[in-house]
Amino acid sequence: MAKVIVKDLHKSYGDNEVLKGLNLEVEDNEVVCMIGPSGSGKSTFLRCLNDLEVPTQGQIVISGYDLSDKGTNINLVRENIGMVFQHFNLFPHLSVMQNITLAPVQLKKESKETADTTAHELLKTVGLADKADAMPNSLSGGQQQRVAIARALAMKPKIMLFDEPTSALDPEMVGDVLDVMKKLAAGGMTMIVVTHEMGFAKEVADRVVFMADGLIQESGKPDDVFDHPKSPRLQDFLNKVINV
Amino acid sequence: MKKWQVAVVMVLATLGSWFAFASTAQAKTYTIATDTTFAPFEFQAKGGKYKGIDIDILNAIAKKENINYKLKAISFGAAVQQLSANQVDGVIAGMNVTPERKQTFDFSDAYYTSGVVMAVAKDSSVKNFKDLKGKTVALKTGTAGATYAKSIESKYGFKIKYFNDSNNMYNDVKVGNSAACFEDYPVMSYGIKNGIALKIVSKQYEAGDYGFAVKKGKNAELLKKFNAGLKAIKADGQYKKIVDKYLHSSESSLTGETASSRTFVGLFTQNLGTIGNGLWMTLELTVISIILATVMGMILGVLGVMPGKLGPAISSTIIYIFRGMPLMVLAFFIYIGFPDLIGHGFKIPAFIAGMITLMLNEGAYTGAFVKGGFQAVDNGQMEAARSLGLPYWTAMRKVIMPQGIRIMIPSFINQFIITLKDTSILSVIGIVELTQTGTLIIARNFEGFKIWLMIAIIYLVIITLLTWLSNWVQRRMS
Numbered sequence: 035m036a037k038v039i040v041k042d043l044h045k046s047y048g049d050n051e052v053l054k055g056l057n058l059e060v061e062d063n064e065v066v067c068m069i070g071p072s073g074s075g076k077s078t079f080l081r082c083l084n085d086l087e088v089p090t091q092g093q094i095v096i097s098g099y100d101l102s103d104k105g106t107n108i109n110l111v112r113e114n115i116g117m118v119f120q121h122f123n124l125f126p127h128l129s130v131m132q133n134i135t136l137a138p139v140q141l142k143k144e145s146k147e148t149a150d151t152t153a154h155e156l157l158k159t160v161g162l163a164d165k166a167d168a169m170p171n172s173l174s175g176g177q178q179q180r181v182a183i184a185r186a187l188a189m190k191p192k193i194m195l196f197d198e199p200t201s202a203l204d205p206e207m208v209g210d211v212l213d214v215m216k217k218l219a220a221g222g223m224t225m226i227v228v229t230h231e232m233g234f235a236k237e238v239a240d241r242v243v244f245m246a247d248g249l250i251q252e253s254g255k256p257d258d259v260f261d262h263p264k265s266p267r268l269q270d271f272l273n274k275v276i277n278v
Numbered sequence: 279m280k281k282w283q284v285a286v287v288m289v290l291a292t293l294g295s296w297f298a299f300a301s302t303a304q305a306k307t308y309t310i311a312t313d314t315t316f317a318p319f320e321f322q323a324k325g326g327k328y329k330g331i332d333i334d335i336l337n338a339i340a341k342k343e344n345i346n347y348k349l350k351a352i353s354f355g356a357a358v359q360q361l362s363a364n365q366v367d368g369v370i371a372g373m374n375v376t377p378e379r380k381q382t383f384d385f386s387d388a389y390y391t392s393g394v395v396m397a398v399a400k401d402s403s404v405k406n407f408k409d410l411k412g413k414t415v416a417l418k419t420g421t422a423g424a425t426y427a428k429s430i431e432s433k434y435g436f437k438i439k440y441f442n443d444s445n446n447m448y449n450d451v452k453v454g455n456s457a458a459c460f461e462d463y464p465v466m467s468y469g470i471k472n473g474i475a476l477k478i479v480s481k482q483y484e485a486g487d488y489g490f491a492v493k494k495g496k497n498a499e500l501l502k503k504f505n506a507g508l509k510a511i512k513a514d515g516q517y518k519k520i521v522d523k524y525l526h527s528s529e530s531s532l533t534g535e536t537a538s539s540r541t542f543v544g545l546f547t548q549n550l551g552t553i554g555n556g557l558w559m560t561l562e563l564t565v566i567s568i569i570l571a572t573v574m575g576m577i578l579g580v581l582g583v584m585p586g587k588l589g590p591a592i593s594s595t596i597i598y599i600f601r602g603m604p605l606m607v608l609a610f611f612i613y614i615g616f617p618d619l620i621g622h623g624f625k626i627p628a629f630i631a632g633m634i635t636l637m638l639n640e641g642a643y644t645g646a647f648v649k650g651g652f653q654a655v656d657n658g659q660m661e662a663a664r665s666l667g668l669p670y671w672t673a674m675r676k677v678i679m680p681q682g683i684r685i686m687i688p689s690f691i692n693q694f695i696i697t698l699k700d701t702s703i704l705s706v707i708g709i710v711e712l713t714q715t716g717t718l719i720i721a722r723n724f725e726g727f728k729i730w731l732m733i734a735i736i737y738l739v740i741i742t743l744l745t746w747l748s749n750w751v752q753r754r755m756s
Binding site for chain 1: 662663677680
């Protein structure tokens with residue numbers, strides 16, 4: 035069974051329908067990059083996957099959990115889904131270390147000591163081994179985002195969701211964050227990445243999904259999507275993005 | 279248990295025991311209310327004890343008739359209201375027997391007969407009622423003087439201004455805001471003898487009887503004993519001795535104060551004990567109220583940001599009600615209105631009523647800024663916490679609250695200072711805190727300026743200390 039199954043997903047805010055019936059399946063170990071113009075519903079879609087937005091209609095099944103089923107314990111599902119936000123959302127009153135260990139310790143997944151060890155390893159992975167005791171505000175944007183990735187990984191998720199993880203970063207910081215994500219992908223993590231980094235999508239994605247106007251317009255292997263776009267909507271988008 | 283939990287349990291236990299104490303007050307001891315500032319009938323002497331014609335008469339009668347009683351000195355208005363609300367058993371407070379009052383109260387035989395006089399500032403040109411045309415007259419609510427002045431208001435064309443307190447009324451005349459005041463003769467003459475710069479310019483009008491009052495149809499036995507005792511002390515000369523003692527001597531001989539103690543420092547050292555007690559009461563009220571209001575405010579704040587509609591609706595409603603109600607109205611409602619509503623002789627001690635009043639009022643304000651503080655925490659914080667799998671309350675406790683509380687600290691400090699100052703309003707229900715202490719001291723020595731200056735300085739000093747403490751806490755937290 036596919037890891038993520040989305041069927042006929044709709045989401046409206048009042049009269050404004052943002053998602054108009056999406057269908058998508060993501061396999062184990064697959065890296066899916068979602069691209070498309072602003073306002074096309076990519077972020078809303080991603081947020082629906084861990085119930086930060088409640089769909090108006092449709093079904094989402096993640097690792098066998100049906101989100102629309104009232105009996106599903108959403109906290110348990112979320113433990114299996116790591117999420118990285120555009121604005122990092124680190125907890126400013128906690129140190130880097132405490133940011134990473136808060137959830138595993140609170141949810142009794144790990145003892146304080148084990149969580150600390152795990153956190154140190156994760157910080158090494160994201161290249162911030164020396165920042166364990168730093169406060170988030172003393173870090174650069176790129177460093178904060180890498181801590182946020184480590185924080186999500188600390189829960190040992192089965193899927194990682196990235197919501198425009200590099201959009202709020204200075205250009206020179208983007209590379210470090212993308213490198214961490216590449217490492218993750220190479221390690222076999224199932225990932226759904228909403229991004230404007232076409233280079234990253236081309237290089238890392240197993241599949242690229244193009245969204246516009248609340249619908250998936252086209253999807254396929256990166257080479258197909260980037261080099262042989264079929265729909266005029268995608269051709270238009272790529273022209274604009276690549277010719278900037 | 280964590281420290282704060284222990285504190286909460288202790289506060290609740292204390293509250294509980296107070297209530298228990300209140301409801302098991304012994305049946306045989308009567309609570310008799312009197313005014314606080316009606317010399318020579320009642321006034322607070324040095325050391326906080328009450329003295330005066332009423333007090334001594336009551337005491338003499340009680341001895342003769344074996345009446346057990348507890349004296350409760352509150353403002354005249356509060357005493358009358360509490361008697362009608364069954365909060366006290368009797369009132370002796372230079373209370374005029376009027377047909378209107380007889381509807382609600384049963385009175386004893388008259389124990390004193392007094393007339394109303396008009397008094398004006400020493401240097402005033404007002405000589406009779408005609409001179410009052412177009413001017414303002416100061417009156418004390420509920421007195422015979424007020425009733426009399428009201429009855430001739432339109433005839434002589436003056437305006438009326440009401441006070442709750444004799445001393446404020448005298449001062450208004452002294453400084454010239456009002457042209458004259460109307461007061462019972464013995465009270466006025468005692469005041470003038472003790473340094474009030476007024477003069478009496480009229481004869482005594484509308485001689486009226488002072489009576490001891492109980493609620494209509496209640497405490498008939500108490501009334502009977504009072505009448506019997508009154509007859510007895512009149513017969514054996516005690517009565518005359520008491521009245522003469524107060525009408526023919528100056529305040530200093532009664533309270534032991536000498537002229538040299540009328541300097542600022544002298545007054546301060548003289549009244550140190552009384553002021554200290556008042557200050558202690560103010561601090562006690564402040565600290566307990568701050569704790570309770572903070573607990574209530576936190577609950578309201580958390581309810582206010584809860585998902586769903588019910589929590590925020592409850593929070594907004596409670597904040598709306600208690601923030602919208604003047605503190606004084608709330609205090610009267612809880613102390614006098616609420617027991618009346620419940621009936622069955624239910625009583626709330628003034629201190630508890632005051633504490634609940636402050637808790638509700640300050641708690642509502644605290645709730646409003648706590649809610650605001652939580653809302654000021656970026657939405658992404660809750661989302662990030664929830665996306666890690668933390669349940670709502672864990673996310674609230676570990677992520678939102680610590681950040682929100684940091685935002686709220688200046689508001690908390692502000693609220694603490696407001697709470698401290700607001701305790702002064704509770705003097706209306708008879709709590710003898712710092713402000714009321716000032717009123718009481720002035721009622722016997724008439725040193726308004728010096729005493730209020732003293733009280734003001736004390737408030738400023740405590741508020742300064744409180745601010746320093748708060749700043750220190752704030753620095754430590756950041």
